Every structure is written in C-alpha cells, then in structure tokens.
Amino acid sequence: MRTLAVALADAGATRRAGAALGAALTPGMVVTLAGDLGAGKTTLARGVLSGCGWAGPVKSPSFALVEHYPLSNLYLYHFDFYRFDEPGEWDDAGFADCFRDDSVCLVEWPERVASRLPAADVAISLAYAGPEHEGRTLDAVATTEAGERCLSAIAAAMGVAR
Template identity: 45%
Template sequence: MLVLPDEAATLALGAALAAVSPEGGLAVHLTGDLGAGKTTLVRGWLRELGHSGAVKSPTYTLVESYQVAGRRVHHFDLYRLTDPEELEYLGLDGYFDGTALCLVEWPERGGGMLGSPDLSIRLTVAGEGREARLQGLSEAGRAWIAALANRLEMND
C-alpha cells in the first residue's frame, strides 16, 4: 500500500508509473469510489508521457485517446455504463489491440468484457489523502510493480 497525502502525491504516482511502464499493449484497471483520485492519477501519467493539454474524465464519451511519447494511450471511464454489452458498440478490439496502453476507470462496470488487466490499482480516500493498492496480474504487471518499487526507493 502506498500513502498519498495529497493531490501532488497522486500525480507523482501516475508520473512514476508512466516512467517505468513496460513497452507494448497493457491494460490497467483503476478502481475506487467517486473522488478517490483515479483521473488525477491518469493526469499525472499522461503529463509524464508529454501530454500538455487538459485531461478530464471521459465520463460521457467513455474513452479519450492520446498519442504521446510514441505511444497510443486510451483512457476509459465506464461509470455511466448501464450494461456491459454497451462496450460492444465501442469496438473494444480496436483499443485493446496489444499495442496501446489502456487505462480503465470503473472496470467493474464492464463485466467480463474487458478481460484481466496487467495492473490493478485501487485508490481509497484516507483522511485528507488517498491510499493506493497496486497488484500485478500478469508477468508484465509484476515487473512493472518491481520497477516502480525500485524507482520509489531511489527517490526516498
């Protein structure tokens, strides 16, 4: 578990995850209550990759796509999804094609349509700050967490 005392720490975690991200297509599931910091984490991630524009939660569009640092990144927010079958209309195969980084908020709303992620991040409110629990669910995800741990140790 990582303690994130403020928004800056959540942004910094997103940046650190981006800095040590493995190459290739990866899926990350971001879970937590409303206001837990999922979009803030994604904002830090995208800024680290070089995106300088606005990063807002794609609550109504369901997905925002970015081309940054020579990489395609798709940011999903499934909060308003009423039925997992609605994802069929999005053309998920085109996003989860094995080459892009897919960051998915509210993945539980997608039912079994999304498959297993490489990395799962659960954010919870803890007083004025947040707590983050990361779990690698693939070989790439476990290597990612190890690289993150090494990076965080070097910054202490």
C-alpha cells in the same frame, strides 16, 4: 514486485505515483483503476499521461467513456465506465478494438465492464485515508512481468521499501 501499498498524502503524491507508472508502461498493457468517486483515479491518470510525456490537457472521460492520446510510441486509451449501463454499448462503440499490442488502456470503474475487459497487467485500488479522509491509499496487484516492473517503478519513485 507483485503487490504494492503506498500512502498518498495529497493530490501531488497521486500524480507522482501516476507519473512513475506512466514512465514504466510498455505497449499492450492494461491497467485498471478502482475506487469510489473522488478517490483519485483521474488524478492518477493525469500523472500517467504526464509520465508518458503528454503535455496537453487531460479530460475526465466520464461523458464519452473514453479519451485517447496519440503518444510517440503508443496509443493510450483512458476509459471511465462509471456511466456504462447499456450492455450493447461495448460492441456498438468498438471498445474491444482499443485493446491492442500497440496501445495502453487505463480503465476507471473496471467492475462495470468486468465480463468484457481483457485481463489487467496491474490492478490498482485507491481509497480514502486519514481521520478526515484528507489522503488516499493506493493498493496494486501485478499479474504480469511488465506489471511487476511498473509496481517497482512506483515504489522507487514514492520511496517505498521493497
């Protein structure tokens, strides 16, 4: 499926959606996570890592901009570009080298590095939902076949009709 919309009632639902995505990821993929502060991007990323079999801690990469995880079959890089403001930093930090055939890159705040970022297989947007903002909505667009398989996996896990 090319597009997907899912209601996420609570943080557990965000993690479950992330875990389904993580289990469906294949090496070489790029997934962007857009949404306001507190929308659930890092929660989703934690789910992704659990779905990839990572049992250790997952820090929000807001200070270092990137955290990396040596999984059994790939490297996962989790970026948070909220504090990215120095254009030279992309080259100085060697971020382009993280986007490889044997890695998966999960990118929070992709709009802050839009001109540098390689094309995403899946672009996810999270937003506040509900009268008291107690839940979230997830909207996703896939632009590759690998990305479409990920959306189908999330839909199946979350009981979304296809």
